[in-house]
Amino acid sequence: MAKITLSQLRHSYFDNPKTPDDYALKEIDLDWDDGGAYALLGPSGCGKSTLLNIISGLRAPSEGRILFDDQGVTDLPPDRRNIAQVFQFPVIYDTMSVYDNLAFPLRNRQVAGHLVDKRVREIAQMLEVEDMLDHRAAGLSPDNKQKISMGRGLVRDDVNVVMFDEPLTVIDPHLKWKLRSKLKELHQRVRATMIYVTHDQTEALTFADQVVVMQEGEIVQIGTPVDLFERPAHTFVGHFIGSPGMNVLPCEVKEGGAFIEGQNVALEGDIDRNKTGKTQIGIRPEYVALGDQGLPAIVKKVADVGRHYVVEALMGEQKVSAIIKQDVPNPGEQVHLQFKPAQTRLYMDDWLATTAREGSAS
Numbered sequence: 001m002a003k004i005t006l007s008q009l010r011h012s013y014f015d016n017p018k019t020p021d022d023y024a025l026k027e028i029d030l031d032w033d034d035g036g037a038y039a040l041l042g043p044s045g046c047g048k049s050t051l052l053n054i055i056s057g058l059r060a061p062s063e064g065r066i067l068f069d070d071q072g073v074t075d076l077p078p079d080r081r082n083i084a085q086v087f088q089f090p091v092i093y094d095t096m097s098v099y100d101n102l103a104f105p106l107r108n109r110q111v112a113g114h115l116v117d118k119r120v121r122e123i124a125q126m127l128e129v130e131d132m133l134d135h136r137a138a139g140l141s142p143d144n145k146q147k148i149s150m151g152r153g154l155v156r157d158d159v160n161v162v163m164f165d166e167p168l169t170v171i172d173p174h175l176k177w178k179l180r181s182k183l184k185e186l187h188q189r190v191r192a193t194m195i196y197v198t199h200d201q202t203e204a205l206t207f208a209d210q211v212v213v214m215q216e217g218e219i220v221q222i223g224t225p226v227d228l229f230e231r232p233a234h235t236f237v238g239h240f241i242g243s244p245g246m247n248v249l250p251c252e253v254k255e256g257g258a259f260i261e262g263q264n265v266a267l268e269g270d271i272d273r274n275k276t277g278k279t280q281i282g283i284r285p286e287y288v289a290l291g292d293q294g295l296p297a298i299v300k301k302v303a304d305v306g307r308h309y310v311v312e313a314l315m316g317e318q319k320v321s322a323i324i325k326q327d328v329p330n331p332g333e334q335v336h337l338q339f340k341p342a343q344t345r346l347y348m349d350d351w352l353a354t355t356a357r358e359g360s361a362s
């Protein structure tokens with residue numbers, strides 16, 4: 001397995017790109033460590049497939065380099081990059097048995113018979129498909145077919161990286177969680193460098209140790225699932241991750257503090273003096289409480305989602321969500337919103353612009 005480096009990578013589908021918007025990938029600099037479990041997360045059109053195709057060699061980048069273990073591979077064709085890929089739809093040979101399907105990538109590389117057998121049985125045991133080894137692949141259910149497809153991706157231990165491209169698309173919703181946790185377990189056993197591409201936050205956060213969040217051809221944050229939840233570096237990450245996402249509220253900054261509707265709102269720490277631009281407060285619904293004092297708002301909707309209630313209130317024209325467990329208000333009621341200071345962040349032009357005060361509870 002290998003460390004993957006993307007250096008000053010840019011890609012445009014136009015012949016003469018001029019503005020940043022002409023680039024499907026703006027500028028990507030990234031190191032993926034050997035043996036890490038990564039997710040590439042972002043909405044449709046943000047550039048995930050473009051990036052994946054550039055790493056696998058199906059597409060040449062307009063600018064920049066790709067290195068595997070510090071060796072340049074930018075000019076190598078896909079078959080010389082030594083990558084295993086698992087796609088949205090199962091890629092297996094229907095006429096072959098499950099055993100032969102799993103053995104295929106190894107036999108193709110002239111691996112000795114006894115080693116093929118050992119590895120196929122190991123992978124089959126990890127995937128819990130040992131009892132299917134003699135079955136013909138054609139008769140398998142879609143989720144078992146995709147399991148075998150994953151097995152084919154994992155069977156070789158000499159690949160640089162295993163890339164999964166939305167691998168759970170065809171899986172029944174009630175089986176998704178099973179395969180999701182299975183993949184995480186497989187990574188822990190196989191310890192290969194894995195990149196999991198998805199637009200689904202649950203899949204990304206369950207699988208990856210580090211999640212790379214993309215928006216409009218740019219990486220907006222790389223972090224652990226906890227980092228992304230606790231300290232979104234960009235308002236997009238705050239919106240995209242969480243349910244409901246982070247509240248992003250226009251505010252005024254003066255005298256070193258932030259104000260909404262003339263009321264001072266305590267922030268997590270100091271404001272970064274080097275940043276400028278549109279000013280907004282970011283606060284997750286989990287850290288908004290209702291009380292006697294605070295920012296006045298009118299309750300619009302209350303949803304009981306089982307473990308807690310999601311209250312949607314209007315502060316003037318501005319919608320604010322709060323997650324609460326008890327003392328549920330009624331729609332139409334006047335309430336006061338209180339933001340937990342250690343979780344109240346300022347964003348300037350959508351980028352985080354406060355530093356957490358040392359020792360403040362997060």
Ligand SMILES: Nc1ncnc2c1ncn2[C@@H]1O[C@H](COP(=O)(O)OP(=O)(O)OP(=O)(O)O)[C@@H](O)[C@H]1O
Binds near residue numbers: 042043045046048050
């Ligand atoms: N072959 C192409 N020619 C021109 N533009 C393209 C081509 N492929 C992708 N694009 C554009 O590049 C941008 C990034 O697309 P890309 O497919 O990489 O995103 P994605 O995040 O993988 O989305 P999805 O999940 O929908 O596949 C989009 O604006 C898309 O319209």
